[in-house]
Amino acid sequence: MEIAITNEDVPGGVAVRTCVQLTSRETNKLFLSGDTLIQLPLEGALPDEAAPIPRMSIFLSELAGQRDGYVRTFADAASAQAYAASLHSQLTTALEGS
Secondary structure, eight states: OEEEEEEEEETTEEEEEEEEEOOHHHHHHHHHHOOOEEEOOOTTBOOOTTOSSOOOEEEHHHHHHOTTOEEEEESSHHHHHHHHHHHHHHHHHTTTTO
């Protein structure tokens, strides 16, 4: 699994983009054993104008299927770093239990 989590300063905060690429073997493993739900921490996150309710989780297959990755914006760098660390930890262990 390739994981890329990048932070970018944007007007009003810090945007964190998460991109995941699975190999065909990992995709098959995920399909056979059941999808993994990744928690998306909300602490320090700015409201998303596209959704009235902030998203709290995403399936690994959905995250891997997003060509441009998943982006969440935070009010400060510390919150963005905590979010990135949490996602990285979850993603690195996502396929271990299957």
